[in-house]
Amino acid sequence: MPVLRIEDLAVTADPRSDRPLIAGLSLTVGRGEAVAVTGPSGCGKTTLLRSIVGLIDPLNGTVTLDDKTPPVVGWPTFRSRVCLVPQRPTLTDHTIQSNLARPFNFKSTAGHYDPDRARALLDRAGLSDEVGRSAATLSQGQQQRVCLVRSLLIAPDVLLLDEPTSALDSEAVKLVEALLANEMAERGLSVLIATHDTTQAQRFCTRVLDLSPLCVNKKTVGEPAHA
Amino acid sequence: MPDPTTNEFISHAIALDSWDLSLAAGLVLIAGVVSLLLRLGLEKRLLIASVRTVVQLLLLGLVLRFVFEPTSHWLLAVIVAVMLLAASHSAVQRSDTRFPGLTLLALISLAVSAMLTTIVVTALIIGVEPWYQPRYMIPLLGMILGNGLTGVSLCVDQLLTTLRDKRSHIEMDLAMGATRWEAARDPLRNAVRRGMIPILNSMSVVGIVAIPGMMTGQILAGADPAQAAKYQIVVMFMIAAATSLCCIMMALLIYRRLFNSRHQLRAEHITRHTG
Numbered sequence: 216m217p218v219l220r221i222e223d224l225a226v227t228a229d230p231r232s233d234r235p236l237i238a239g240l241s242l243t244v245g246r247g248e249a250v251a252v253t254g255p256s257g258c259g260k261t262t263l264l265r266s267i268v269g270l271i272d273p274l275n276g277t278v279t280l281d282d283k284t285p286p287v288v289g290w291p292t293f294r295s296r297v298c299l300v301p302q303r304p305t306l307t308d309h310t311i312q313s314n315l316a317r318p319f320n321f322k323s324t325a326g327h328y329d330p331d332r333a334r335a336l337l338d339r340a341g342l343s344d345e346v347g348r349s350a351a352t353l354s355q356g357q358q359q360r361v362c363l364v365r366s367l368l369i370a371p372d373v374l375l376l377d378e379p380t381s382a383l384d385s386e387a388v389k390l391v392e393a394l395l396a397n398e399m400a401e402r403g404l405s406v407l408i409a410t411h412d413t414t415q416a417q418r419f420c421t422r423v424l425d426l427s428p429l430c431v432n433k434k435t436v437g438e439p440a441h442a
Numbered sequence: 443m444p445d446p447t448t449n450e451f452i453s454h455a456i457a458l459d460s461w462d463l464s465l466a467a468g469l470v471l472i473a474g475v476v477s478l479l480l481r482l483g484l485e486k487r488l489l490i491a492s493v494r495t496v497v498q499l500l501l502l503g504l505v506l507r508f509v510f511e512p513t514s515h516w517l518l519a520v521i522v523a524v525m526l527l528a529a530s531h532s533a534v535q536r537s538d539t540r541f542p543g544l545t546l547l548a549l550i551s552l553a554v555s556a557m558l559t560t561i562v563v564t565a566l567i568i569g570v571e572p573w574y575q576p577r578y579m580i581p582l583l584g585m586i587l588g589n590g591l592t593g594v595s596l597c598v599d600q601l602l603t604t605l606r607d608k609r610s611h612i613e614m615d616l617a618m619g620a621t622r623w624e625a626a627r628d629p630l631r632n633a634v635r636r637g638m639i640p641i642l643n644s645m646s647v648v649g650i651v652a653i654p655g656m657m658t659g660q661i662l663a664g665a666d667p668a669q670a671a672k673y674q675i676v677v678m679f680m681i682a683a684a685t686s687l688c689c690i691m692m693a694l695l696i697y698r699r700l701f702n703s704r705h706q707l708r709a710e711h712i713t714r715h716t717g
Contacts, residue, residue, distance in 0.1 A: 291620060323621070
């Protein structure tokens with residue numbers, strides 16, 4: 216049975232516009248499965264992930280977690296169970312530990328911050344045991360991995376990863392993929408990866424969905440995202 | 443001691459005539475001459491500002507003399523409405539970041555906080571009968587609005603700038619399961635603090651660095667300095683209460699407008715105005 220089900224989704228990057236970027240997208244992600252959505256820059260991968268977690272309203276369609284819609288589950292709880300990790304790392308200037316513990320200040324986050332598990336995940340992500348270090352001193356690749364570890368600590372059912380290895384070298388990519396594979400095998404974590412790297416999509420994921428045919432405004436496909 | 447609710451209270455003032463005002467204008471003339479000698483280029487601006495000061499304050503004096511007479515409630519309501527509209531418009535114009543409908547939110551915050559505080563002061567503290575007696579209500583309301591609009595504009599600017607510039611951080615919190623309140627709490631708190639800074643600074647140095655304008659005016663008008671000090675304390679507390687109330691209200695109204703029930707931040711409504 217799929218844990219995440221997306222039906223007939225239409226999304227727009229501009230909440231004030233009713234012009235869709237992607238339309239008619241249906242997709243399921245099973246427990247412990249990794250699915251990739253691919254497509255060139257500007258085709259709507261990031262917008263799709265933001266729409267799934269409701270940071271922007273989709274124009275049409277439904278998203279369900281275990282057959283329950285977000286309003287039924289409650290948006291904060293839904294987002295703690297279907298957790299988005301954006302491409303651009305977003306950390307405060309405080310210590311790594313403080314950043315990792317931040318979600319546990321939220322009512323919807325189950326359990327308590329476990330420093331031992333945090334250290335174990337950081338080690339597996341190739342980050343040395345420096346939880347007391349300021350996050351501002353980390354490279355972008357290191358920050359990207361800290362963000363991933365922070366989301367894993369919440370123990371979500373589904374992880375939505377937006378270009379999760381865009382700032383990583385090949386060694387770090389291997390570590391991150393191994394870390395995710397371990398969480399999928401041990402906890403039944405499901406992963407939906409948005410990537411333009413088709414090689415990674417085919418290597419790591421069981422299914423790959425190419426967004427290009429669903430992209431309404433095909434003129435933007437192939438153009439740089441920030442042109 | 444004269445009763446502050448009677449005209450006897452202000453009868454100790456030495457009346458100023460046109461000659462006195464001309465002498466005071468001579469002081470500005472000195473500034474103008476200095477500007478000419480040092481080629482500061484301020485003479486024209488100084489002249490315009492001086493003329494405006496004379497015209498605006500004389501007009502205000504005439505209007506207030508008229509308003510302070512037993513007058514209709516409608517006229518008083520119109521004057522209060524104009525003051526509130528001007529204050530809310532000015533509060534929003536002073537902020538570089540805005541969104542549609544912001545002036546209405548400023549009007550609600552300023553109206554509720556200023557009217558509430560003014561009524562408490564006139565009705566309960568000074569004990570004016572009736573509480574809306576223009577001689578008391580209008581100057582007090584003016585002082586509250588003057589300070590309140592500064593607080594509101596600082597609060598608005600700080601909050602909207604944070605919501606716009608730190609959008610990715612706030613949305614990251616929302617994406618990890620924060621409620622809209624949990625995600626907005628820190629920016630809201632910082633914005634209210636920012637709005638309160640001017641009045642807190644004034645309260646800290648009042649009487650040490652400067653004698654406040656109202657107290658100076660009362661003393662010059664012949665009031666007992668101790669009595670003027672008591673009035674100034676009431677005024678400072680009144681301004682502090684009203685400013686904190688309107689900053690909190692404004693921050694909460696913006697929060698309700700920009701964070702919806704789906705726990706989304708609608709930062710796309712925020713625009714930046716420069717110049």
